[in-house]
Every structure is written in C-alpha cells, then in structure tokens.
Amino acid sequence: MxxxxxxxxxxxxxxxxxxxxxxxxxxxxxxxxxxxxxxxxxxxxxxxxxxxxxxxxxxxxxxxxGLSDNPSPVIKNVDDKDGLAFIDGETPLTEEEKEYLKESLELFRRMKAKREQQKP
CATH class of the missing domain: 1.10.260.40 (lambda repressor-like DNA-binding domains)
Incomplete structure (x- = not known):
C-alpha cells in the first residue's frame, strides 16, 4: 500500500x-x-x-x-446466465426481480431509440 x-x-x-x-x-x-x-x-x-x-x-x-486507477466499486453480484450485474445486493435476485429489471431495460431501450429517431 x-x-x-x-x-x-x-x-x-x-x-x-x-x-x-x-x-x-x-x-x-x-x-x-x-x-x-x-x-x-x-x-x-x-x-x-x-x-x-x-x-x-x-x-x-x-x-x-492505489491498486487500481478505477474508482468504481467492484460488482458484487453477477448473474452470468442472464447477463445481469449489480453493484449492491448481497442476496441473489429473485426471478420476479430479474424479470422486472429486464422489462425496465427493454422499455428504456425502446424509449431511447424513439428519442433518437425524433432528433433533427
């Protein structure tokens, strides 16, 4: 150190x-x-x-x-099967939580694509 x-x-x-x-x-x-x-x-x-x-x-x-130049916290919970990663959460996500997060992400992506199409 x-x-x-x-x-x-x-x-x-x-x-x-x-x-x-x-x-x-x-x-x-x-x-x-x-x-x-x-x-x-x-x-x-x-x-x-x-x-x-x-x-x-x-x-x-x-x-x-000083062991890293990246200040971001280390990801503690990674679900390789679904490709979901979270910074906090010591307990695994429930299936319901995973589904909610996937749906939220998909909605965000659709909204973002729509906004980009509307740009002049």
Whole structure:
C-alpha cells in the first residue's frame, strides 16, 4: 500500500463532496484529528476503516489503496446466465426481480431509440 496515494485519495474524495474535515469525521464516526492524521499521512486507517471509507465514498478499496486507477466499486453480484450485474445486493435476485429489471431495460431501450429517431 502506498501511503501517499491513500492520503491523497482520501483528500480528493472528501473535497469532491465538499465535506469539511469535521463533517467527514462525523460521517466516519471518528474525531477530526483522526481525519487530519489520515490526510497528512501521520496515521494509516486499518482494514475495517478502509472498507468503511470505500462505502462512504462509494468507491473501491483498491482505488483508495492505489491498486487500481478505477474508482468504481467492484460488482458484487453477477448473474452470468442472464447477463445481469449489480453493484449492491448481497442476496441473489429473485426471478420476479430479474424479470422486472429486464422489462425496465427493454422499455428504456425502446424509449431511447424513439428519442433518437425524433432528433433533427
């Protein structure tokens, strides 16, 4: 783990959301001084805290740690048979949920195609 990348990405993500150190500390349930130490590199968050940071920022822990340049969270639930992938959801989708999502996607595609046909 590169400590400089971690601290800079914490700063980047906090500022991206326009959070003060105090506001961010409240969201993390830590003191402002802890946030300041993370951001100066004087303290490195432990593994559970890195997981919490990734959740709060809605980014991957790999991105925070400098193991990836892609901040997108990792897809947790993939249904290969149907080709459906979702970022959240620890439990598998029901057949009814899958059908609803497929129908919604199909409706979206039809509406998009219609809008594109109407463009001058």
């Amino acid at each position: 590169d400590k400089d990348i971690l601290r800079s990405r914490i700063i980047e993500q906090r500022k991206k959301r326009a959070w003060s150190q105090v506001e961010f500390a409240k969201r993390m349930n830590v003191g402002r001084s802890t946030v300041a130490m993370w951001e100066t590199g004087d303290r490195v968050p432990d593994t559970p805290t890195i997981h919490r940071l990734a959740e709060i920022f809605d980014i991957s822990a790999d991105y925070l740690l």
